[in-house]
Amino acid sequence: MNTNDLKIFEAVAAHGSFTKAAEATFTVQSNVTARIKSLEEEFGVELFTRTSRKVALTTAGETLMQYCKKINHLIDEAKYDIKNAGQIIGQLKIGCIETTMALKAPEIINYFAENYPDVDLEFRSAMRSTLISEVLNFKLDAAFVSAPVSQPELDQIHIRDEQLVIVSSAQTAKISEVLNKQPVKIIVFDQGCIFRARLESWLSAKGIIKYKSIVLNSLEGIINFVEAGLGITILPAEVMEHYYAGRKLIAFPLNKELGTMTTVLIYRKDVPPSRALQVFADMHKVQG
Structure with a gap:
C-alpha cells in the first residue's frame, strides 16, 4: 500500500465509479481495479459493494476513509512544517455560529493580524451540527460551538458562559x-x-x-x-x-x-495540530 493507492480509493468513493475514478486520477480503469483489489487483499475485507450502476463504501470502507483523511492531513502538515520550519504561517479555517462571528471574529482577526501576519484566517458560520461534522471531516480546523460536545475525537476549550x-x-x-x-x-x-x-x-x-x-x-x-x-x-x-x-x-x-x-472551541485531538492552530488554541486556553 502507498499513498497513491489511498488517493485512488478516495476517488472511487467520491465518484462511485471505477471509470470516473480512473479519469479523475489520470490512469486507466484496469489500474484502479487492481489497486482496489490490492487494498482489499491487504486489509482482508471488501471496501466497496459493487452493482451494475455504482460502487459504494462498505462499513470497512467507511472506516478506511476516516483514516485516509487523517493520513492526508498528516502528510500535508508534514510537507508544510518541513518547508516552513520554525515559522507560524498558513491558513486557519474557523467555524462559528453567527452571533459568535459577530462577537469573536473581529477581535481574533485583529490579534492575528498584529501578532501572526502570515496566518490567513477564514471564518465561516453554520449550524452547530454542520460545524462539528466539518471539524471531524477536516473541512474546518476548529469551531466555536455550544456545549456539550461528546465526540471522543474532539478536544475542547471552554470559551465563555x-x-x-x-x-x-x-x-x-x-x-x-x-x-x-x-x-x-x-x-x-x-x-x-x-x-x-x-x-x-x-x-x-x-x-x-x-x-x-x-x-x-x-x-x-x-x-x-x-x-x-x-x-x-x-x-x-x-x-x-x-x-x-x-x-x-x-x-x-x-x-x-x-x-x-456555554461556548467551547473544538478541534481534532487525534492528529497533531499545525503551529497556527496550536497558537490559536493556546490563545483561548489562556483566555479561558
Whole structure:
C-alpha cells in the first residue's frame, strides 16, 4: 500500500465509479481495479459493494476513509512544517455560529493580524451540527460551538458562559403580552440553531406548543423583524448590548437553566495540530 493507492480509493468513493475514478486520477480503469483489489487483499475485507450502476463504501470502507483523511492531513502538515520550519504561517479555517462571528471574529482577526501576519484566517458560520461534522471531516480546523460536545475525537476549550435573553419590540411592556397573542410568532434561524431550540423549549415550558416560525438566515434580518414587531427571538445579552443597544428593542431575562449557554472551541485531538492552530488554541486556553 502507498499513498497513491489511498488517493485512488478516495476517488472511487467520491465518484462511485471505477471509470470516473480512473479519469479523475489520470490512469486507466484496469489500474484502479487492481489497486482496489490490492487494498482489499491487504486489509482482508471488501471496501466497496459493487452493482451494475455504482460502487459504494462498505462499513470497512467507511472506516478506511476516516483514516485516509487523517493520513492526508498528516502528510500535508508534514510537507508544510518541513518547508516552513520554525515559522507560524498558513491558513486557519474557523467555524462559528453567527452571533459568535459577530462577537469573536473581529477581535481574533485583529490579534492575528498584529501578532501572526502570515496566518490567513477564514471564518465561516453554520449550524452547530454542520460545524462539528466539518471539524471531524477536516473541512474546518476548529469551531466555536455550544456545549456539550461528546465526540471522543474532539478536544475542547471552554470559551465563555453567555446569558441569553428573549428579545421583543420596544413596544412590548410585558412578555405576557406576546404570549397571549395567538399564534405566538417567533423570528429564528433554520432548524439546528441552538437559539431556536432554546426558544422552542422556553415556549414549551410556558405550555405553548403552537406558534408560527418566521425563518431568516441572518442576524441583522432577525433584529429588523423583531424591531418591527413581527415576533420575538432569543439571543445572547452581550450581542444585544454591544451591537443593538440603540435599537427599538427590549430584552427579557430567562431562568438560569435555559438562559445560560456555554461556548467551547473544538478541534481534532487525534492528529497533531499545525503551529497556527496550536497558537490559536493556546490563545483561548489562556483566555479561558
